[in-house]
Amino acid sequence: MNAHQILSRTYHVAVLMGGWANERPVSLMSGEGVAKALEARGHRVTRIDMDRQVAARLAETAPDIVFNALHGVPGEDGTVQGMMDLMGLAYTHSGLATSVIAIDKELTKQALVPHGVPMPGGRIVDSESLYERDPLARPYVLKPVNEGSSVGVAIITEGGNYGHPISRDTAGPWQEFPRLLAEPYIRGRELTTAVIDGPAGPRALGVTELVPKSGFYDFDAKYTEGMTEHVCPAQIPPAIAALCERYAVDAHRLLGCRGASRTDFRWDDEQGEAGLFVLETNTQPGMTPLSLVPEQARQQGISYEDLVEMIVAEGLRVHGRLGGASDG
Structure with missing residues (x-):
């Protein structure tokens, strides 16, 4: 598969990365890889490390499409997607409702x-309740309801060092998140x-x-x-x-x-x-x-550059921009 089978012309792509979530370092690495791949294929790339002025920066950049390389909140939870929808921007990956x-x-x-x-059974629990009793029979898993990359995951075992019940002074996701998802350990x-x-x-x-x-x-x-x-x-x-x-x-x-x-x-x-x-x-x-x-x-024989262009092509197609807008 070559570039001409994916995108038949060049585009101006804003690569949105960074942000302030726990996964910021990963997002920066993802974004830089994507930017270099797009530049290698001749596309014009503007790198944007997301801050609170991101809407103004995107409006000023006026790209053909935004490659959303953010991970975690607010780049993956629908917040940024809603902003870009309101701005009328084409962007890669899932939309607002799916992200939420x-x-x-x-x-x-x-x-x-x-x-x-x-999917495993389980239920949402208030973190405060963990200091009184276990929500499930041990072993079980506690994880934030809306974080990714295994951020804040704890496996509670019979002989673990979290306490019986979990100690209020023991480090864990219960100190960071008011509510957690408890699931049986598989x-x-x-x-x-x-x-x-x-x-x-x-x-x-x-x-x-x-x-x-x-x-x-x-x-x-x-x-x-x-x-x-x-x-x-x-x-x-x-x-x-x-x-x-x-x-x-x-x-x-x-x-x-x-x-x-x-x-x-x-x-x-x-x-x-x-x-x-x-x-x-x-x-x-x-x-x-x-x-x-x-x-x-x-x-599957798909190079990194082809993969990036395939994702961009789908974003352009979904937003009705494939083949439109200005040439780089």
């Missing part, structure tokens, strides 16, 4: 589970599947298994080189791989994702197909050198 739902793990369950996509393996949009609709790129060198697949394991082994393609039964791809495409469609998404799974390999659960769908997956979507794309 997908970043909220409880809303995601309400959207996916009724349609046959398996033993087993971490799997993930990327989905990209194309002329024929969304398609899965494969399945990767994530094997942390120590602990679990938390923020540091995701973004620190050498801390996690990526087994791509995952060495799993074909039936499980097919289910991952099916559920990932279903999630992409049901949530209304655009451009690219990545769905994460936990698989209890002792339970077979019944042990596979969707944990979340990321509407703006990372595009860093360690990121999973580019890695899976390479396995």
Whole structure:
């Protein structure tokens, strides 16, 4: 696949990155990678490190399209999407409603589970209540309702060092977030599947298994080189791989994702197909050198530059700008 099969002309692309979320460093790496890829294909690129004046900077830049390389709040939760909608800007990745739902793990369950996509049970709890009693039988997982990249995730085990019940003075997400999602802990393996949009609709790129060198697949394991082994393609039964791809495409469609998404799974390999659960769908997956979507794309013969242009092309198509506007 070459550039002429994706974008037949050049565009002015504003790459929106950075911001002030926990995932700012990752966003900066994603954005810089995207910007260099677009420049290598001849596009005019304006880099924007998001601050509170972002609307004025976008209006002044007047790009053909914004490549949204932000991660976390407010770039992934619908806030920035709503702003760009009001400004009449074309942009990549998912829109306002999808972003609001997908970043909220409880809303995601309400959207996916009724349609046959398996997700762990659980419930929302007030963090204060954790100092009095466990919300579920141990082991269980506590996570923020609307953060990504495993930010603030805690696994509460029988012999863990959080206390019985959790101690008020012990560091954990209960000190940062007033409400948390409590889910049963699923033993087993971490799997993930990327989905990209194309002329024929969304398609899965494969399945990767994530094997942390120590602990679990938390923020540091995701973004620190050498801390996690990526087994791509995952060495799993074909039936499980097919289910991952099916559920990932279903999630992409049901949530209304655009451009690219990545769905994460936990698989209890002792339970077979019944042990596979969707944990979340990321509407703006990372595009860093360690990121999973580019890695899976390479396995399918899609270069990083082609992947970036495919995402831009889908954003232009959705907003009715493909082939329009000025030449760079």
